[in-house]
Amino acid sequence: MANPLAVNVTQAQHNMDAPLVMAGAGHTHLVAMRCWAEKGLKVPENSVLISPGTHAWYSGMMPGLLAGRFHVEQCAVDLRPLADAVGLHLVYGEVSAMNADNQKLVLSNNQSITYQVLSINTGSEPPVPKNDGSVPIEPAKPFANFFQRWQLWRQQPPGEIVVLGGGPAAFELVLALQWKLPTTGFRLICAEELLPGQPVELQRAAAALLREREIECLPDTFISNIRDGQLWSGGKIVAHPDVVVLATGAAPLPWYACSGLATDKRGFLRVDACLQSVNHPQVFISGDACSHKGSQRSGVYAVRQGPTLAHNVMAFLNDRRLRKYQPQPRTLALLATADGGALLSYGKHSISNTALRPLLGFWKDRLDLGFILRHERK
Ligand SMILES: Cc1cc2nc3c(=O)[nH]c(=O)nc-3n(C[C@H](O)[C@H](O)[C@H](O)COP(=O)(O)OP(=O)(O)OC[C@H]3O[C@@H](n4cnc5c(N)ncnc54)[C@H](O)[C@@H]3O)c2cc1C
Structure with a gap:
């Protein structure tokens, strides 16, 4: 390939x-x-x-x-x-x-x-906070660039990484990064609450999982500026990491x-x-x-x-009639927890039970691998 x-x-x-x-x-x-x-x-x-x-x-x-x-x-x-x-x-x-x-x-x-x-x-592309270039900023997209950066970190782990963003992508990303860089300190800084719009039960389970993995989560902390190596929220310094990863939406x-x-x-x-x-x-x-x-x-x-x-x-x-796209009112979200497990939400409902996570993770993998297989042509 x-x-x-x-x-x-x-x-x-x-x-x-x-x-x-x-x-x-x-x-x-x-x-x-x-x-x-x-x-x-x-x-x-x-x-x-x-x-x-x-x-x-x-x-x-x-x-x-x-x-x-x-x-x-x-x-x-x-x-x-x-x-x-x-x-x-x-x-x-x-x-x-x-x-x-x-x-x-x-x-x-x-x-x-x-x-x-x-x-x-x-x-x-993820929105970039105002900055003076004093801290390396790595957007999660394009993925090819981010993955190459990640391979360098595996060889030389940074001391502290801050992930900016509080949605599903940021949550999954910080867990995944921490999983392979256990000696690096991690913080997840969210402009609003963690996983806004998701069921409260899921938000609680996600926050508990971050604590368990020793990832500090700062909700309601909008980073207004990055200067002199520090992350500012309003007039307050909240972090001075080696790297900032953007999963800011x-x-x-x-x-x-x-x-x-x-x-x-x-x-x-x-x-x-x-x-x-x-x-x-x-x-x-x-x-x-x-x-x-x-x-x-x-x-x-x-x-x-x-x-x-x-x-x-x-x-x-071909000068034929067009169809209307009808978006679905709610979607299934399976949030990967880096260890092969996942949390689930669907509309107002969620499943975050520890015992069921491996099964949800297995399901997520099947769906994802199935997507790739369906689109591959030899
Ligand atoms: C880490 C992470 C995990 C995520 N996980 C999920 C998830 O599990 N489920 C989910 O629903 N969403 C997820 N998202 C959100 C999801 O990635 C986006 O919503 C989705 O990719 C948007 O799809 P798209 O079809 O608009 O374009 P994309 O899939 O973003 O693809 C755009 C393509 O256009 C190309 N391109 C970019 N600029 C140009 C240009 N100027 N000229 C030509 N080509 C260009 C890119 O190379 C890329 O191939 C995740 C996001 C991140 C960052």
């Missing part, structure tokens, strides 16, 4: 015209491509998929990878076979700018691609703002019920990048948008 850590292997050689451009190999595009492949559907000739790397990482397995429970090859989908199956030409690169009026994308190497139909699934990628596509107040790309841009109907947007009423920014929602996106892109290309 090709190495998932390889990035920018080859670049687009020429400026291109494409009937369909799929920008980013996020969760939604993986599902859409799989749906087309299963139905034997092909995209129009000269259509392209743009990806910075050869593989698409599956976020649900990242904490397990860091905790040493998976190999890197198990956590990422090789894009070439999937792209080949649906007739997409794979272009290695990163979109750095877009002009929706001219239907044009510019890549970071300055090459440009003109499209007739565009689908954007380039995700988000989702912020839009910088180029969304100047793309010409309509955005919401935060800068995410506004779509209608069919996942079409509200001001450029030949542009579809899915996953974290889109601002869609009723959807949350998580892998679960990105995955569920896949079949609708698959249908709608093909329907738009």
